[in-house]
Amino acid sequence: DAGITQSPRYKITETGRQVTLMCHQTWSHSYMFWYRQDLGHGLRLIYYSAAADITDKGEVSDGYVVSRSKTENFPLTLESATRSQTSVYFCASSKGQGYQPQHFGDGTRLSIL
Amino acid sequence: AQSVSQHNHHVILSEAASLELGCNYSYGGTVNLFWYVQYPGQHLQLLLKYFSGDPLVKGIKGFEAEFIKSKFSFNLRKPSVQWSDTAEYFCAVGRTASKLTFGTGTRLQVTL
Structure with a gap:
């Protein structure tokens, strides 16, 4: 099953550029999440969304913007990329109850030069 | 704020050895x-979960975990690891x- 797909898988860009990472899920899950994974930090939540048009900040939201006009899509935008945003980005979704696990995409490896 | 500690950062075992990975959390x-x-180059996959009931939870691939409320712990175990568990x-x-x-x-890291 397609489940949750992220694009692109790899991206190289320069500081100051705008970058958008895409996330699409086919389960109709209400919750969607963006995490970044860095060595020594594990996964840190950037933004999450409880439903279409409802988003909220996570632990490390500065420099990132999200939108969720449709339930299935949750794009993440870096408005002006910085080197510190070089990371692996994971999108996830869940049904919404606290005991329901999150399901993860394959990740986007983003390098900012 | 809620925190989660995994004290073992890197563990090296030989195949067939037993595994226990520690997890402690701060929320009461x-x-x-x-x-x-997370296998190399792949996304995160769920091994197991606990939310109520029997504190000993069995997951996929022979893994299990025990919730000990008094110790705020949820340690992961496997009796005999395989190279593919790396x-x-x-x-x-x-x-x-x-x-x-x-x-x-x-x-x-599981060595042959």
């Missing part, structure tokens, strides 16, 4: 507990659907 209320595994393991603790905190991960 009702929590939902998860272990995820991966990074993450403990995660959540109270609500939107609040899941991950530990920093434990890298497991």
Whole structure:
């Protein structure tokens, strides 16, 4: 099953550029999440969304913007990329109850030069 | 703030050895507990979860975990590891659907 797909898988860009990472899920899950994974930090939540048009900040939201006009899509935008945003980005979704696990995409490896 | 500690950062074991990875959390209320595994170059996959009932939880691939409320712990175990278990393991603790905190991960290397 397609489940949750992220694009692109790899991206190289320069500081100051705008970058958008895409996330699409086919389960109709209400919750969607963006995490970044860095060595020594594990996964840190950037933004999450409880439903279409409802988003909220996570632990490390500065420099990132999200939108969720449709339930299935949750794009993440870096408005002006910085080197510190070089990371692996994971999108996830869940049904919404606290005991329901999150399901993860394959990740986007983003390098900012 | 809720925190999750995984004290073993890198573990090296020989095949057939037993495994125990520690996970401790700071929150004292009702929590939902998860272990995820990330194989090299892949996304995180759920190994097992606990939210109520029997504190000994069995997951996929022969893994199990025990929730000990008095110790705020949710340690992961496997009696006999295989080379294919080489991966990074993450403990995660959540109270609500939107609040899941991950530990920093434990890298497991299994040698032949």
